[in-house]
Amino acid sequence: MALTGVQIYKFLPKTNCKECDFPTCLAFAMKLAAGGVELAACPYVSDEGKAALAAASKPPIRLVTIGAGEKKIEVGNETVLFRHEKTFVHPTGLVVRIKDTASADDVAKTVAEVSGYSVDRVGMTFGLDGFAIQNDSGDAAAFAKCVETVSSKSDLPLILMATDPAAMSAALGKVGDAKPLIYAATKDNIDQMVELAKKCGCALAVRSSDGLNELAELTEKAIAAGVEDLIIDSGVRDFAGTLTTLTQIRRLALAKRFEPLGYPVITFPGEGASSLDEEAVLAAQHIAKYGSIVVIDNFTPALALALITMRLNIYTDPQKPIQMKPGLYQIGEPKAESPLCVTTNFSLTYFSIAGELEGAGWASWLLVCDTERLSVLTAWSAGKFDAEKIAKTVKGENAAEKVSHRNVIIPGGVAVLRGELEEELPDWKIMVGPREAMAVGGYLKENWKN
Amino acid sequence: MPDVEIPVEKWTGTIKEVKLGGGGRKEVVVGGETTLPFLTFEGSIPNPPKIAIEVHDKEPSTWPALLLNAWGDAVKDPGTWAKKAAELGADIICLKLLSAHPEGGNTGAAEAKAAVDKVLSAVDLPLVVIGPGVAEKDNEVLTASSEAARGQRVALGNCEEKNYRTVAAVCISDGHVAIAKTPLDINLCKQLNIMLSDIGVPLDSILMDPDTGALGYGIEYGYSINERLRLAALGGDNMTALPIINHAGSEVWRQKEARASEGVPEAWGDQEERSVIWESVTASSVINAGCDIVVMTHPKAVERVKATINKLMGK
Numbered sequence: 001m002a003l004t005g006v007q008i009y010k011f012l013p014k015t016n017c018k019e020c021d022f023p024t025c026l027a028f029a030m031k032l033a034a035g036g037v038e039l040a041a042c043p044y045v046s047d048e049g050k051a052a053l054a055a056a057s058k059p060p061i062r063l064v065t066i067g068a069g070e071k072k073i074e075v076g077n078e079t080v081l082f083r084h085e086k087t088f089v090h091p092t093g094l095v096v097r098i099k100d101t102a103s104a105d106d107v108a109k110t111v112a113e114v115s116g117y118s119v120d121r122v123g124m125t126f127g128l129d130g131f132a133i134q135n136d137s138g139d140a141a142a143f144a145k146c147v148e149t150v151s152s153k154s155d156l157p158l159i160l161m162a163t164d165p166a167a168m169s170a171a172l173g174k175v176g177d178a179k180p181l182i183y184a185a186t187k188d189n190i191d192q193m194v195e196l197a198k199k200c201g202c203a204l205a206v207r208s209s210d211g212l213n214e215l216a217e218l219t220e221k222a223i224a225a226g227v228e229d230l231i232i233d234s235g236v237r238d239f240a241g242t243l244t245t246l247t248q249i250r251r252l253a254l255a256k257r258f259e260p261l262g263y264p265v266i267t268f269p270g271e272g273a274s275s276l277d278e279e280a281v282l283a284a285q286h287i288a289k290y291g292s293i294v295v296i297d298n299f300t301p302a303l304a305l306a307l308i309t310m311r312l313n314i315y316t317d318p319q320k321p322i323q324m325k326p327g328l329y330q331i332g333e334p335k336a337e338s339p340l341c342v343t344t345n346f347s348l349t350y351f352s353i354a355g356e357l358e359g360a361g362w363a364s365w366l367l368v369c370d371t372e373r374l375s376v377l378t379a380w381s382a383g384k385f386d387a388e389k390i391a392k393t394v395k396g397e398n399a400a401e402k403v404s405h406r407n408v409i410i411p412g413g414v415a416v417l418r419g420e421l422e423e424e425l426p427d428w429k430i431m432v433g434p435r436e437a438m439a440v441g442g443y444l445k446e447n448w449k450n
Numbered sequence: 451m452p453d454v455e456i457p458v459e460k461w462t463g464t465i466k467e468v469k470l471g472g473g474g475r476k477e478v479v480v481g482g483e484t485t486l487p488f489l490t491f492e493g494s495i496p497n498p499p500k501i502a503i504e505v506h507d508k509e510p511s512t513w514p515a516l517l518l519n520a521w522g523d524a525v526k527d528p529g530t531w532a533k534k535a536a537e538l539g540a541d542i543i544c545l546k547l548l549s550a551h552p553e554g555g556n557t558g559a560a561e562a563k564a565a566v567d568k569v570l571s572a573v574d575l576p577l578v579v580i581g582p583g584v585a586e587k588d589n590e591v592l593t594a595s596s597e598a599a600r601g602q603r604v605a606l607g608n609c610e611e612k613n614y615r616t617v618a619a620v621c622i623s624d625g626h627v628a629i630a631k632t633p634l635d636i637n638l639c640k641q642l643n644i645m646l647s648d649i650g651v652p653l654d655s656i657l658m659d660p661d662t663g664a665l666g667y668g669i670e671y672g673y674s675i676n677e678r679l680r681l682a683a684l685g686g687d688n689m690t691a692l693p694i695i696n697h698a699g700s701e702v703w704r705q706k707e708a709r710a711s712e713g714v715p716e717a718w719g720d721q722e723e724r725s726v727i728w729e730s731v732t733a734s735s736v737i738n739a740g741c742d743i744v745v746m747t748h749p750k751a752v753e754r755v756k757a758t759i760n761k762l763m764g765k
Binding site for chain 1: 489666669670704715717719730738761764
């Protein structure tokens with residue numbers, strides 16, 4: 001838990017020397033508590049004070065990196081239990097499991113499908129984050145070969161899953177400096193796994209077979225041995241158990257500052273589910289409730305799309321709603337004579353109107369103006385959705401080349417812009433649509449004559 | 451050796467129990483929770499979330515073929531449809547009087563009564579009746595529905611900020627439950643509960659519909675509003691301590707991800723798999739955030755979410 005200004009003040013020299021550029025030590029402490037300045041700005045703080053303040057400012061859930069390079073996965077650093085309290089910060093890493101018992105062809109196929117998987121949502125591109133390769137064969141050589149195959153075909157981060165330290169060691173030898181996650185240290189092999197993690201500078205996953213006490217015991221052991229980049233696995237797999245356990249881990253880390261469990265959590269929804277759609281539901285639960293790495297067994301495009309979307313939604317900062325990239329969007333397969341509607345780039349506004357047009361079966365052109373994520377009326381009253389902005393977007397997106405008519409429909413909420421817009425767009429007829437997206441189907445039926 | 455002390459919240463609030471059915475009809479109770487969804491280590495969940503299956507008073511005109519095929523000829527008659535929904539495991543039937551919409555047939559009280567009668571005589575499950583969402587027509591058809599279902603305690607909706615008096619009044623006089631619908635805003639939600647309570651609707655006769663979007667279409671709003679309502683309620687705020695109803699199915703089936711069979715990117719995969727996952731994930735997410743009655747549409751998604759609720763309840 002962060003310290004208050006007054007608590008920090010106790011560790012400062014209280015000399016008001018002003019060398020930190022603040023008039024008093026208390027003023028500096030207040031600014032420090034608010035995160036506006038670094039402790040290093042005070043030249044006189046004692047070592048004891050530094051240690052105490054460093055411990056207090058340590059994030060309650062450690063930030064851990066898996067992989068190296070541009071595509072590395074960063075998870076942790078979460079500060080809230082509920083997304084509305086602030087926001088969730090590091091989106092869940094979605095990785096696909098491959099077993100070393102699969103044929104070389106199947107492995108190659110999965111690697112190609114998963115690493116090539118990409119979807120566009122709200123004007124951005126998203127994909128999957130990595131592979132977990134499991135030593136199911138029990139054979140160290142087969143495992144190493146499988147790891148080598150995957151790593152040669154993809155630059156996505158890897159999780160190496162084996163309990164035999166010899167197999168892990170052999171596989172680590174095949175991946176160079178790729179910094180995979182070592183999964184997993186258990187009570188039977190922790191000493192050797194810790195050594196491997198230290199040797200190659202990789203993050204280490206720790207798995208309990210008997211609840212949170214054993215898990216905390218294992219992380220303390222790893223930390224004592226010098227490995228701090230940890231990912232934790234409670235060993236629990238089912239719906240109710242993971243919800244309860246992951247909630248308890250998050251609460252312990254945040255509310256109790258219980259350091260042994262202040263690490264990102266890895267989950268395996270496929271092991272708690274008996275079908276693909278059940279795995280999807282459990283994986284979605286893990287995205288919402290505290291899974292930092294979710295390992296998928298049944299990869300299909302539909303499942304990946306749903307989970308990527310869930311992650312995008314849950315990890316959206318409530319203070320910064322999802323925005324649509326401004327532009328001219330197609331609803332259905334519009335023709336040159338299809339309606340042209342104007343809206344804002346607040347995602348919910350876009351989704352409402354796009355959904356209604358889609359639902360009512362109106363293939364149309366939807367022109368999204370950059371209103372800085374504000375809805376129609378809010379944007380209008382903030383001066384971010386005016387005639388000039390609409391006219392500029394109509395011209396900038398070359399709407400006149402896409403449609404053969406010259407009718408543009410503006411939201412009913414900004415009917416007042418009509419006159420001004422007629423001046424800005426003299427070649428166009430400005431039509432005033434309904435105030436509510438829900439009424440657009442009826443409005444078009446009544447007013448749109450092809 | 452570390453001794454992990456599990457933090458346990460001491461909640462002071464309890465969600466009101468709301469009963470539907472009775473009068474010869476099967477009874478279903480929702481609410482009563484003294485803890486966050488499924489966290490039974492610190493409170494109780496006496497009534498697990500329930501699934502209502504959506505039934506329309508006329509054959510759906512905007513449903514995609516995949517969804518229509520899943521129901522077959524049943525969609526031609528609300529009674530037959532309700533019967534099939536009951537067989538598929540519905541706890542509640544949610545009858546939507548869409549034909550009363552001025553643009554969807556503009557039917558009136560007599561047709562509404564006939565549709566309600568058909569469903570009531572076809573199944574013994576409790577009923578939720580939703581009007582077309584146009585104030586004047588809502589008042590007309592919900593009043594007729596209220597009379598048709600007198601003594602069988604159904605839920606009638608929607609009561610909205612601009613139009614709640616008529617529906618609230620018939621709920622009071624006929625002993626039904628009012629559904630308070632607000633647009634994704636916790637303060638408006640609480641305010642409407644207060645207004646309903648002020649005009650005499652007992653708190654054990656209100657369900658809240660705080661609205662939600664589908665996965666990919668604003669589910670994060672519905673999810674967080676459910677969580678905030680539930681946290682406020684467990685913290686002791688009586689005016690938010692009411693069961694939540696969410697229409698997950700109809701939100702999902704308005705969206706391309708569920709509807710489109712072709713002309714979508716390859717990365718979207720198979721339509722049936724995608725749409726069932728979409729509805730299942732949307733429904734189970736709002737349940738995980740506090741929903742008590744989730745209104746659903748596709749039989750396979752219903753089956754999936756029913757199993758999920760059982761598993762979350764440790765069954």
